[in-house]
Amino acid sequence: MRIGLAANRLHHESADAALFRWLRASEKGIRELGVGLHAVGRTYDAIASTYPLQNYPALQRYPNGREGGLMKLVAEVVGMGTPERTLDGAIYFIDPVDPSSVFPEAIALKRQCVIHGKPFISTVATARDWIEMERIHAGFVPDPGANDLHDFSKQTLALIAHDARKPQMLAFAAEHFDVLSQFQQRIGTGTTGQRLNEMAWSRGWPRDQEWIHRFQSGPLGGDAQIAxxxxxxxxxxxxxxxxPHVARQHxxxxxxxxxxxxTVTDEAVCITAPNIAARWATAAQIRQKA
Structure with missing residues (x-):
């Protein structure tokens, strides 16, 4: 498994930055899984100069961002014809006020991950969650350090889908209804929320209760309300x-x-691809039975 790795300066410039919080929490899982980390220049240099992942042979250095390092990650997410030049996803710890986070290569990295059904991970919580998900699928026992991520009865889950993805969201929610129903609350935007409620009622959810609390539709501000x-x-x-194929007015x-x-990188988990969401939900079920 090969994952591209980059972090905006804020997230690697101090010992307690996001990159190192993730590495301290997930180093055991990274080593157990043998994850190849293909790190853009300064991100690699920051890791190499600190304790986490010392002597880890699967850590590779790519050029600095201004020398094309992030562009190379984009190309290798798409795939360059050989296993050695193909990435299985990307971790990019984004500082939302860093101008480089909206450079074309940064936007393209996420877009190509979504198009190719590969994980695009932009927060510490998502990166921790992904490592635990892959550990569970690999047959390792649950990591108690990830229990906070799986305390669904105290969490709110947002379910959002663009028009072309709504059938996939409905299919995902129906298949993993039991796991999703464990959350303290579910929220969503207008049309998706209504269709998910109808699905839940058809499965026996009480008709006088919303399975998912609906905000406005996306174009009318639902995304902002969830934000x-x-x-x-x-x-x-x-x-x-x-x-990713449709120009969106909103x-x-x-x-x-x-x-x-x-902005709340340690607290918010975000999944953007249907196959990754299904893989997460399956891992959550396995973890609960372990």
Whole structure:
């Protein structure tokens, strides 16, 4: 498994920065899984100069960002014809006020991960959650250090899907209804929320209760309303099935939600691809039975 790795300066410039908080929490799992980390220049240098992952042979250095390092990650997420030049996803710890986070290569990295059904991980919580998910699928016993991520009865889950992805969201929610129903609350935007409620009622959910609390539709501000919940630490996980092929009039609202998630990087988990969401839900079920 090969994962691209980059972090904006804020997230690697001090010993307690986001990159190192993740490495301290997940180093055991990274080593157990043998995850290949293909790190852009300064991110690699920051790791090499500190304790985490010392003498880890699967850590590789790519050029600095201004020398094309992030562009190379994008190309290798797409795939360059050989296993050695193909990445299985990307971790990019984003500082939402760093101008480089909206450079074309940064936007393309996420877009290509979504298009190719690969994980795009932009927060510490998502990175921790992903390592634990892969550990569970590999047959390792649950890590008690990840229990906070799986305390669903105290968490709020946002379920959002663009028009072309709504059938996939409905299928995902129906297949993993029992896991999703464990959350203290579920929230969503207008049309998706209504269709999910109808699905839940058809499965026996009480008709006088919403399975998912609906905000406005995305174009009318629903994404912004959910972003506010994230910023207030009242939404801990978002499953957001994006359609990367369609120009969207409310693109700014979508970016607002994404920036909110990265602002509370240690608390918010965000999944953007249907196959990754299904893999997470399956791991959650396995973990609960372990």
């Amino acid at each position: 506010d919940r994230v910023l207030e630490h009242r939404c801990q996980r978002a499953i957001f099935f994006e359609d 693109e700014a609202d979508i970016q607002l939600l994404e920036r909110a998630v990265t």
